[in-house]
Amino acid sequence: MNSREEILSRIRKALGRSVDGAPLEVREAVRNALKAHEPGPRPSFDGPRIERFRQRALAMACTVARVDAQESVPAAVAAYLSEQGLPLEAVVWPELVGWSWASAGILVESRRPAGADRVGITGAFCAIAETGTLVMLSGPATPPSLSLVPEIHVAVVPVGRIVETLEDAWALLRAEREKPPRAVNLISGPSRTADIEQTVTLGAHGPSRVHVILLG
Numbered sequence: 460m461n462s463r464e465e466i467l468s469r470i471r472k473a474l475g476r477s478v479d480g481a482p483l484e485v486r487e488a489v490r491n492a493l494k495a496h497e498p499g500p501r502p503s504f505d506g507p508r509i510e511r512f513r514q515r516a517l518a519m520a521c522t523v524a525r526v527d528a529q530e531s532v533p534a535a536v537a538a539y540l541s542e543q544g545l546p547l548e549a550v551v552w553p554e555l556v557g558w559s560w561a562s563a564g565i566l567v568e569s570r571r572p573a574g575a576d577r578v579g580i581t582g583a584f585c586a587i588a589e590t591g592t593l594v595m596l597s598g599p600a601t602p603p604s605l606s607l608v609p610e611i612h613v614a615v616v617p618v619g620r621i622v623e624t625l626e627d628a629w630a631l632l633r634a635e636r637e638k639p640p641r642a643v644n645l646i647s648g649p650s651r652t653a654d655i656e657q658t659v660t661l662g663a664h665g666p667s668r669v670h671v672i673l674l675g
Contacts, residue, residue, distance in 0.1 A: 493633065501624055508588045509673065512621050515591030516671055519648030525618075525673040532615055532672055533563035536580065539670050540565070545611065549578035553600050555615070572608040579605035579666075580613045585620040585628050586671075590647055593671070594628050597642040606646060612666040614646075618675040 504511060513523050526535050540547055547565045556569040572579055584596045593614050597603045606612050622628050625645075632639065649669050 490633075498626055501626065502589070504588070504623060508621055508623060509618050512586055512588040512591055513673070515588065516648070517591070519591045521591065521648050521669045521671050523671045523673065527675070529674060530559060532674065533558055533560045533565055535672050536560075536613055537563040537565055539613070540578065543611070543668070545577060548576075549580045549613070550576050550605055550609065551580040552582060552602070552605060555580060555582065571602065572604055574608075576609050578611045578613060579607075579609035580615070581606050583614050583616045583620065585622050585631055586616045587623070587625055587628055588621055589624045592625075593646040593669075594632075595644040595646060596632070596636075596640040597644070598640055603642060603644055606644065607666070610666060611668045611670065612646070613670045613672065615672045615674055618673050 513525075516523050522539070524535050524539065526532055536549070537547055540549075547563075549560075549565060549567050550572045551560075551567045551569055553569045556567060560567045567580070581595070581601070583593045584601075585594045586592065587594065593606075593616065595601065595603060595606055606614070622631060632643070646669065649667050
């Protein structure tokens, strides 16, 4: 047992809990409390949610395209990479590797990205219309490194997964997942910093370009 496990073991013992976590009745009480909690004030929105997300994503320096069907995604990605003068190569999430990339001339691999990989293609758990934000959950099938390490991040977002606000994104997570993931990443446009002389620099700590493909 390492130091962390020893400390957590002491906390569990003091709380009267087992290594499996809180008793079922305690977890159910927490769920009921969350359901009964009144949401805080939120702004009202006008117009279609999809267009609002698109406008906010553009304002966050993303580029946005839309396709009607999954089969059209590889061609849309190939068009974007060609426009940017990039090679038709990418690392992709495991769940996307079976798509028809070869028909669009794109060579893909499903693995951890390396320094030479310029493009990472992912999905997203959902997207937030209010802020143009992508919500990414970590997991074996959704490794966060593909959206963080390559220079260009391409995210495929089904339009049915666009929610209004951050509060709606958390509610969706609680509704669809029994347990939270190890990490939740909120991506609002390319990585940026103004640490040096208050000059905004893109790509300092992650992708310098984010391209969102809306599906549906």
